[in-house]
Amino acid sequence: xxxRKVCLPKAKIASMSSAEKSKVVNAKKNAASRGDxxxxxxxxxxxxxxxxxxxxxxxxxxxxxNVETGEECGAPAAYKKLKFGRxxxxxxxxxxxxxxxxxLSTKEGAGMTSxxxxxxxxxNPGSKLKTAVTGKVKPGSxxxxxxxxxxxxxxxxxxxxxxxARKRWKC
Numbered sequence: 001x002x003x004r005k006v007c008l009p010k011a012k013i014a015s016m017s018s019a020e021k022s023k024v025v026n027a028k029k030n031a032a033s034r035g036d037x038x039x040x041x042x043x044x045x046x047x048x049x050x051x052x053x054x055x056x057x058x059x060x061x062x063x064x065x066n067v068e069t070g071e072e073c074g075a076p077a078a079y080k081k082l083k084f085g086r087x088x089x090x091x092x093x094x095x096x097x098x099x100x101x102x103x104l105s106t107k108e109g110a111g112m113t114s115x116x117x118x119x120x121x122x123x124n125p126g127s128k129l130k131t132a133v134t135g136k137v138k139p140g141s142x143x144x145x146x147x148x149x150x151x152x153x154x155x156x157x158x159x160x161x162x163x164x165a166r167k168r169w170k171c
Contacts, residue, residue: 007073009062016067025068092120109134109168110161132169147171 006028013021053061066073095101102116111132112120121127130146137143151171154162 005069005073006067007064008067010065011062013065013067021067092116092123104168106160106164108164110164111168132165134168134170 006024008024016024064073065071092102094103096103096105100115102113102119104111104113109132112129114131117129117131120129133143133147133150135143137147147169150169151166154166154169154171157163157166
């Protein structure tokens with residue numbers, strides 16, 4: 001089902017007449033009732049984006065508001081905190097010794113420990129980092145595909161840690 005709400009920057013809504021507001025809202029409601037995801041281009045709002053502003057500026061710096069209700073709209077607060085592109089989260093300290101170690105030693109097969117992966121994912125929300133595929137896997141399974149991908153990616157690793165990691169992954 002298509003959404004029925006229309007969100008625009010608060011400053012733009014303040015400069016619009018009530019007729020313009022109702023025109024945009026009605027166009028969106030009609031499109032939604034037809035099952036269309038977009039309203040017609042006839043109801044486009046001119047001058048909503050400031051000249052020279054990038055799309056990122058437009059989304060991040062403007063206060064987006066629902067034209068009909070006046071409530072703030074947009075993604076949940078947790079999503080707004082995320083940055084566009086690849087964000088640089090907190091790094092996990094590379095330790096191979098002691099109680100709070102995050103990496104295995106070369107003798108143990110290199111790579112991250114499960115504890116290290118958990119800590120990394122906590123510091124970097126949205127991360128999909130997983131531990132190594134070390135056990136027996138069914139051909140064609142997700143784990144088998146991850147292993148195949150890792151082995152192809154790490155072919156050129158010739159250092160001692162790289163060799164140990166490849167051996168642990170059974171490449």
